[in-house]
Amino acid sequence: MDIAINTGNSRYQVDKNGYYGRFGGAxxxxxxxxxxxxxxxxxxxxxxxxxxxxxxxxxxxDYVGRPSPLYFAKRLSEKYKAKIYLKREDLNHTGAHxxxxxxxxxxxxxxxxxxxxxxxxxxxxxxxxxxxxxxxxxxxxxxxxxxxxxxxxxxxxxxxxxxxxxxxxxxxxxxxxxxxxxxxxxxxxxxxxxxxxxxxxxxxxxxxxxxxARFQSVISEEIKKQLLEKTGSENPDYVLACIGGGSNAAGAYFHYLDREEVKLVAVEAGGKGVHSGFSAATTQLGTIGIIHASKTLLMQTNDGQIVEPHSISAGLDYPGIGPMHAHLYESGRAQFLSATDDEALAAAYELSLLEGIIPAMESAHALAKLKDLPLNTDDVVVVCLSGRGDKDLDTYIRHMNK
Amino acid sequence: MQNRIDQLFAVKRHNVLNIYCTAGFPELNDTLPVMTALQQYGADLIELGMPFSDPLADGPVIQDSSTKALQNGMSLHKLFEQLTSFRDRIQVPVILMGYFNPVLTYGVEAFCAKCAEVGIDGIIVPDLPMAEYENEYRPVFEKYNLHLIFLVTPETSEERIRKIDSLSKGFIYAVSSSSTTGKDKDMKDQQAYFERLKQLQLKNPVLIGFGIKDKATFEAASAYANGAIIGTAFIRAIEHSKNIDETVKTFISGITQ
Structure with missing residues (x-):
């Protein structure tokens, strides 16, 4: 469980001025x-x-309970015809990464x-x-x-x-x-x-x-070891994570950033639909600007006023993304998708019924895109299950009968 | 033409009164009437706030004025429209104060060009740090003869104050305490800091801002600097004004007489 310190000359890590490509700063x-x-x-x-x-x-x-398990989700894998592993950040003390x-x-x-x-x-x-x-x-x-x-x-x-x-x-x-x-x-x-x-x-x-990102990098540090034990290789084909500001994604990607053979997939909150006016899909709706002291992609008006996003998930309801992710998006290193409120809800129910795990609304966004990846039966997919769904029960109950 | 801020400080070194008002507040078309009244009743400088959705360095009063101005329909384009021929009637130096995102979105060079065209003299962008200005934007501001005015705080080291002084033009904005705008802090606690600033003998004039709200605080601050900046107290005064001219007259005479 080392904190990543020496990251060498990565194209995707922060530079000495605090930038990722043209994004970042203070x-x-x-x-x-x-x-x-x-x-x-x-x-x-x-x-x-x-x-x-x-x-x-x-x-x-001793306090958080790490390492968190990397769980082979057998029934989910059967459904999507791939080898799907869940990184169980939901099992941490306090229920999330x-x-x-x-x-x-x-x-x-x-x-x-x-x-x-x-x-x-x-x-x-x-x-x-x-x-x-x-x-x-x-x-x-x-x-x-x-x-x-x-x-x-x-x-x-x-x-x-x-x-x-x-x-x-x-x-x-x-x-x-x-x-x-x-x-x-x-x-x-x-x-x-x-x-x-x-x-x-x-x-x-x-x-x-x-x-x-360094504190969260323990997630991918563990994935590497656990995957090696389970599959004989540290590298999956895909790492899939939801992204609001992007901390669980940053941790899940961290040690794979320079292993270009590992496909990184980020799932933003599409809200009621990317072009519905009620969305938080920053890479699709955003332009470069300054939010919370960082130069990054954010949702704003033509006049540079930051707009109010929408997502069913409070954790993804943010009009920007972290500068590392803006750079991963612009450089093409990560693929950015979005899941609507309804897709995330359906994925939350699906995981509950197939695996007996109620995910957080945020994590359900990542799960919702399994159906859209061009998966082969041999593909190894790691989904970062960033949190558990206890806090979202009200939302889930409200949608139960729809 | 010499920058109007420099012209001002060439002839007035003491008790310089800078009043902040938010553009498009309290009503969209109050921008020019407020500025006109400010000049008429004795403000030496006008700091015009460009409203922003997320004003990080401001307290609730200026935040609310910013929100109200945006609801009124204010935008940078609208502001420049209102300012098109303001120099026909206003001669005092005018500074635009606002956050970097709207300026970046407008285009930094386009913004500077437009400022020069309408007759703006200086810019305050609290979230544009000195290093970024120096590395990237300084030539553009200088090309259009716009003074970028930097802030210093009680926590700013002497070395950094000297650096800011060397990069600044116009004046230095000394934040009286480490706070967002509109916080009440005891001026006495800050005297050591003001004294320290005075001893530094900076090349730029110094105006003190944050927490200046009346005659007593204005005079206390002016004893250590070339003058002071009043924002929150003025916004409070005009917030519910039925007669802008009368309100501004009463407010300024309360400070200067």
Missing amino acids: YIPEMLYPNVQELQSQYLSILSDPTFQQDFEALLR KVNNTIGQILLAQRLGKRRIIAETGAGQHGVATATVCALMGMECVVYMGSIDIERQAPNVARMKMLGATVVPATSGSKTLKDATNEAIRDWINNPVNTHYILGTAAGPHPYPDMV
Whole structure:
């Protein structure tokens, strides 16, 4: 479970200026400069410190329950006529991949001497994972969450509160993940000295996209080993992951980025249809711009106003994607597809009935595209099952009789 | 022609009053009436906010004014339309303040060209960092004689302040505390920082902003710098104004008299 440190001269990793191709950077107001500069100058040395790595590995093993299983989904494989493996991030403590990153960042925050933690959350998974590690380390925790998401993800709000976090509703703009992120950044501006911002996805100003990807890279590190054991090769034919900001995809792709024989597939939230006006399919609807201090692809008007996306899944309801993914898209290294709300719902039901696993709404988007891949019976497909569906039961129940 | 900001500081070194207002606020066509009144009643500089959907560095009052302006139909194209012949009646320097995304989408060079065409003197883009400006955009701004005005904060190191001073033209915008706009902080706590800035003897004039809201705070800030910037308090004042001219007159005389 090493954190990837030396990535060499990858075409797909961050460069020394914090860019992936023409995407990335740190478009921050001067008020954030000392904080971001501190992170930029220290994150690599902290991550490569052996005691840091020991602490990180021990917590992932004993607290999170890693390695997460790589499960051969027999009935799903029969249905799609390929060898389908599920990377079971849903079995992690707190129910999703998000905790890999929050464990890493809380250890980093400790080493930076920070006493107060802030975070944004959409579906509440990152908020819960942050509240969890703050409780574990005895740190103050404030989570910003869009007021609309607070309504649609009530169980996660209750969990955060039980874990001792303060949940602050974001009531500006579209009242979802984008606005929660704005509020977290504003909090950081107002509390520049004692606070660390645990950003939950592979987006935001450099070094966040790279730092989050490195913490999440444990996913593909494990896939390599597990696949070697099970199939005799580290490489699958496909790695399939859903993408909002892109943290689980970044982790699932990480060690395969330069193995061009492994096909990387990203599934965005198509909402009610890519061209319905209610979608979050950023690569299809977006253009280059700045969102949350990163130059990347985002959904915006002709006047440069960021638009409000739509997805049934709060975790994918984001009008941008991380800069690494924008570069993977533009360079053609990853193939980007989208799944509609209805396709994702159908896939969630299918996995529940075929494998006895209720996936998170987000992960169901990735599963929904199995039907669209040109699969051969010998193809090995790894789907990153990023989270479990407990938090989405209300949504699932509402659609049960449709 | 010499930049109007430089002309201003060539003749006025003390108590320079810069007022911020959001374009298209409170009503879409209030932009010019507000600017006209600001000049008439004694603002030395006007900072005109280009509304953005996601204004990261702003507190709730300016955020709300931005949202309202967008709902009113304000856009960069609309703003330049409103500003087409504003130089017929307004002579004070005018600075556009806004976030980088709309400028990038408009096209940085097209934006600069349009600013020069209508008579804008300076630009504040809080989320365009110094390094990006230096590496990529500086020649374009300079080509059109637009001063890019940078911010410094209490956390900015002396080395960096010097660097910002060397890259800046027009003036330096000293954020009075580490905060978003509109936060109330005790001016006394900031005196050490203001004193430090004053001791640096920067080549550019310095205006202090964030938390300046009335005569007392304006004068306190002006004691350490060439003047100050008022934003949130002015937006509050005109938010529900029935008579823009009267409101602006009352507000400014409350500061300067």
